[in-house]
Amino acid sequence: MITDALTAFYQQLDLRTVGYAIPLSIFLTHVVPWLWDSHGIRKYPGPFLAKFSDIWLGYVSKGGHRSEVVHEMHRKYGPVVRIAPDHVSIADPDALTVVYAHGNGALKSNFYDAFVSIRRGVFNVRDRNEHTRKRKIISHIFSQKSVLEFEPQIRLYVGQFLQQWDRLYDMAVKGMSGDDGEGWVGRDGRLWLDCLPWANYLAFDIVGDLAFGAPFGMIQAAKDIALVPRNQKSMMESYGREAKQEEVVGIPAVQILNGRGEFSMSMGALPPHWRPIARRLPGYAQGGKAVKDLAGIAIAAVSKRLATPTDRVDLLSKLQTGRDSNGDPMGREELTAEALTLLIAGSDTTSNSTCAILYYLAGNRQAQDKLHKELDEQLGTEDEYVATEAQVKRLPYLDACINEGLRLHSTSSLGLPRLVPEGGITVCGQYFPGGTVLSVPSYTIHRDPEIWGEDIEAFRPERWFERDQADIQKTFNPFSVGPRACVGRNLASLELSIIVASITRHFDFVLEDPNQKLETREGFLRKPLGCRVGIKRRDV
Template identity: 70%
Template sequence: MNTILQLNPFQDFHFSFTTALAGVPIIFILVHVFPYLADPFKQRAIPGPLLAKFSDAWLGWVSSQGHRSEVVHKMHLKYGTFVRIAPNHVSVADPDALQVVYAHGNGSLKANFYDAFVSIQRGLFNTRNRNEHARKRKIVSHIFSQKNVLEFEPNVRLYVGQLISQWDRLYDSAAKGASGTEGEGGWFGKDGRLWLDSLPWYNYLAFDIIGDLAFGSPFGMILNAKDSAPVAVSQKDAMKSYGSESTYEVIEIPAVQILNDRGEFSASMGVLPPHWRPLVRLLPWYRKGGKAVKNLAGLAVAAVAKRLTTPTDRVDLLSKLQEGRDDEGKLMGREELTAEALTQLIAGSDTTSNSSCAITYYLAQNPDAQEKLQKELDEALGDDDHPVSTFEQVKRLPYLEAVINEALRVHSTSSIGLPRIVPEGGLIVQGQHFPQGAVLSVPSYTIHRDTTVWGADPDQFRPERWFECDHAAIQKTFNPFSFGPRACVGRNLASMELLIIISSILRRYHFVLADPEKPFDTREGFLRKPQECRVGIKRRQT
């Protein structure tokens, strides 16, 4: 008699599923525990959060929550100078480390963090290849020489003037209404002040300035009092239109919000291992960020296409980028040109608006500092009744410079430690040797609060410390534009903008906070951004 063996497919499935589950701990050990035990980058003895020693998930989660710099700072307060924030990433809270990790000629490279910021093609900011970076920097850096930057001053002053005109108009309009009632653009109180959120206005100002300089025309945000810019639906069609009358479809997007979303997405994606990123992109929050990356690239494509279709002899960033040649005499291709223009848009808008907003907040919070600054401005500008300062008038005002630097220190728009890969031969930081391939970073937020440099009250906004603290220590520690060969090429332009913006606005208006007890709320992607700055403004009599 033959025996018939009947197989149960559900049994087979149960066996396979159980076997797979049993393999999960083995996979976890191989992927996370074994590298920790092998310790290829000699980091096991470095303290830090337990999960961070085994997985990039800790830093990924912290970055996605929007307060990475504050969290890492707390870790340094707890553990000391060295903190392990990922299986192969050590944060070093030591000003001297800037000279080691980011120094010229040390051979260190940008980590794969920067890959998450690539959209059209690699630009100066996210290029990791040393030779390619040197080529791009040679083309771009001369554009931001002090001589060239001064050619952009009329453009900057034009839009600062537009902002002041808008605030004057809102102030006059509100003043005509009954006190304690809401008027156009703000609330006019019984104390004779117009109350508004200054952050959107600083965003409009920064976008219009950089839109004019990078693309040849402003986005019109100040005059329209609206966050809106055209984006190409199809980047391919817009690229085809360069230099021709070809048409392509555009839609209006809230550019400031898109830029915020893109920054948060790329900064949180960048700290995750490359092999995780395709899967993580499927999560809802990351899908939104991916769309923001595409829209922001489409904005640059549309703006450059528009400019190249209607040639002009005006002098701006785009015209100088078009003229730039590498060592072989070659001009940039259209995609590279657009990618670099997008880099300038991102770098030149967020930083300026965030810093202007932070400076306004801290001056409103500290009336004595505001009064000292306004006295210096009144004395320097005298009877000049033009509402917008010139760079020549304000470039050497010591208290104005101290106010701006102190806000850049306390707020630290660029706060996170920018990761670098240790080169062949390794690096020694504070006596600790790190082998080739280790990833190191120096967090600006934390070194800007080093009590040995800044005194016992580093969290306080106090411009006077710039006249009291050791100048050499300050020069070594203050890091608003990064350090070394990968430092911000637009530093001269940013400095000129802030000097003109802050001197003009503070000479014309007096500021108070709407809610003095409310903390200055920020959220961090790649940059640390204010969420709002509600102030009451009153026109001054000078």
């Protein structure tokens, strides 16, 4: 009956009625809210379309260069820019400690709903009490003392990585080249390859071992591959056994991770009521499959890990023993969701950062020579194939090189959106009422000339010894700040220090093209698209 009534209604519509209805709908949906200005932000400048609709930010996010575009908007309009009807970007270091502060009442915005898979994890949970519960269970895992227990596993896979590059280098200097698809060649006494895939292999094998008790085997296979269950629901219901060969299929994990990040970022920039529609569009449908496949990697790996009881100390075992304030452990589904968070956060960030830092060192002979000198002087007499935590913690120029790489290429470069609580907050002298979304773009504040100097796009580690340290510490934001800052910061820092020190101690780098730009594409994280370098083994 309802269907018949609707059919009759639509038959009575003529083109004139439709012609009136469409602009009226646009006026009511987009212009009236702008005129009403319930958030009190109409006065802030920004792209014209962004004043009325989320379409502008959604389009920019879909394009893969959101941080760079928002940065250009700040250069054009100033430190406070409206980038959506209810969203204001504030490019001022002083805003960091207000927008992301402890106790200010701000919550993660509905942007994070687009990142939920399996169930909410510590990264995308929005409820404050639930986040506090999760943080209590997880935070002790990443204390400095706890992280040091993982050093042997990190060094194991860095060692495998170096052995692979040594093997390829020996073949390269003999004039050999890789088979089709391997992409490496020997020329001019160097091994030429794209270091990005190898950074991915290394990061995935480390996080695979730490989070799931076994590596993915990417370094040894020199291939991007991981297993997912053909039937995720069935495997979730039968945890505690290893999947049979016919129950799983291999997929390119890095490629899936990239697709998932771009999809979720694009979805998050759209209003919640638009997302179900957008998921059906051709440009988004494949991203939904990537979300499912990535969840499948965690489901298969956790199931395999729990199939064989062990007293091995790793991230998953620590998650299993964690308890909330009521003494309750995580359930099976929650455990898997948190393991998925570890997989995403622990792989992409490390690989992206490693690749970017090697790119900047390869393009700056002076900085690379200074780092080689520090490594040779401090580690030259110590018979360690892979650097240790005890060694790298006393290397100030290494720290400066890593930090400068993270300044120029923070993998999380966008402004993380926060929802202003009821009662509002004042940021940099500007009052914002409850319900407004605020963010502070790391990409832009990492390029503030007042803090970093006029040569903001130059890779110059020396600035970390020259600039005011208080300003630097206030502005440098690769891991965010406040109660929702990256819980794995200590682990990420240890990994990067050991990886960069070990690789640069053994090899000298040059860019294949001295004018090569580090091309990137941004999903939630800003990822290099490749970096071809020529490496030569050093005598150490």
